[in-house]
């Protein structure tokens with residue numbers, strides 16, 4: 205492939221999966237679906253349901269800022285309490301001020317989420333079943349930004365070395381990074397190889413807003429709040445996030461869901477999936493087919509990271525040997541597997557830090573395989589609302605335990621003792637007296653402790 209790369213040349217509609225997109229004035233459009241996809245802070249927002257996904261990320265942004273506000277007030281109140289030492293007061297006051305300042309800085313960075321008006325109707329919400337996983341909060345990978353753009357030289361170098369070794373001197377050509385996070389690896393690969401173009405995809409706008417600004421040459425300050433601060437000065441550390449130099453041409457950011465990548469078939473020579481394959485909720489075999497479709501014939505898939513699938517079904521919790529078999533069955537050559545030990549998120553301000561035994565593979569695409577089924581985040585009975593809601597064991601169990609919890613809590617009236625409550629509960633005859641005592645005590649301890657932590 206040659207000629208100057210235009211992002212639009214590899215884009216396809218994430219709704220209908222095939223129509224090319226046209227670019228016009230900070231928007232992309234699918235004429236077949238008659239939907240516009242906005243750009244936020246200069247990054248195309250290419251989710252199948254642009255309005256619904258924007259609504260979800262806005263909510264997450266609001267929630268994050270509100271949580272910081274709450275934390276600020278809690279720290280301030282603790283700092284003004286009479287029974288803390290001067291040293292503790294200093295720590296609490298500094299932490300409170302850093303939290304307030306951080307919220308303000310984050311609010312500025314996230315402002316593009318609020319500004320962009322949308323044309324697609326919110327009524328499409330859920331119809332394409334691309335709802336975001338609830339465990340993927342806006343700040344879930346916040347530590348990655350400090351590693352990528354502040355203190356993580358050794359870790360970043362180790363990641364780049366894995367890709368450089370996998371390329372073995374070949375040019376990566378048109379390259380796509382799926383789940384790119386704060387974008388350091390994509391920047392390094394683009395700056396240190398002769399990649400023709402680098403397309404950087406993630407679904408978290410906080411990470412990509414930041415990555416785009418930093419790789420364009422901006423310097424951004426945000427606070428790191430280490431999990432296990434090493435000293436009193438490490439509770440809130442203002443970090444400067446910056447790249448050595450602005451990135452060369454050809455680096456493109458795309459906000460989209462890796463389950464519905466908005467790209468034409470065979471658009472890339474190299475697909476990178478750093479620390480991604482085992483956190484996606486879909487079956488590994490489906491992801492392999494999806495990556496096959498993104499690659500041109502002879503293109504390569506380079507993966508590295510952990511291998512810890514969390515699927516409820518134990519049959520889907522694959523090992524490296526099973527992954528290798530599935531990759532080879534998905535139109536790739538037998539993958540080359542590597543094992544590397546490397547540091548992971550070892551902040552100089554934290555006592556926490558890991559060493560990971562990282563599994564890598566490189567697999568060349570040999571042939572096309574039948575297309576992966578469309579990703580469905582939600583079942584028909586939830587999306588269409590017409591089928592009966594199935595009596596799943598989880599609903600049944602939750603109904604029963606909620607009923608019992610509600611009954612126990614209804615017995616608390618400010619006068620009854622613990623023993624009175626157990627005696628009243630005994631009359632339900634759902635468990636022995638000893639079991640009732642233990643269960644009620646555990647419930648009350650949990651609620652009491654949660655209150656203490658608030």
Ligand SMILES: C[S@@+](CC[C@H](N)C(=O)[O-])C[C@H]1O[C@@H](n2cnc3c(N)ncnc32)[C@H](O)[C@@H]1O
Pocket residue numbers: 340345348382383384385386405406407408411460461462463477478479480483484
């Ligand atoms: C474990 S982090 C790894 C980040 C980065 N690759 C690195 O090595 O630092 C996983 C990344 O995948 C992104 N991600 C998770 N699910 C995704 C999805 N369905 N579509 C796009 N990105 C996703 C997360 O936002 C996060 O940035």
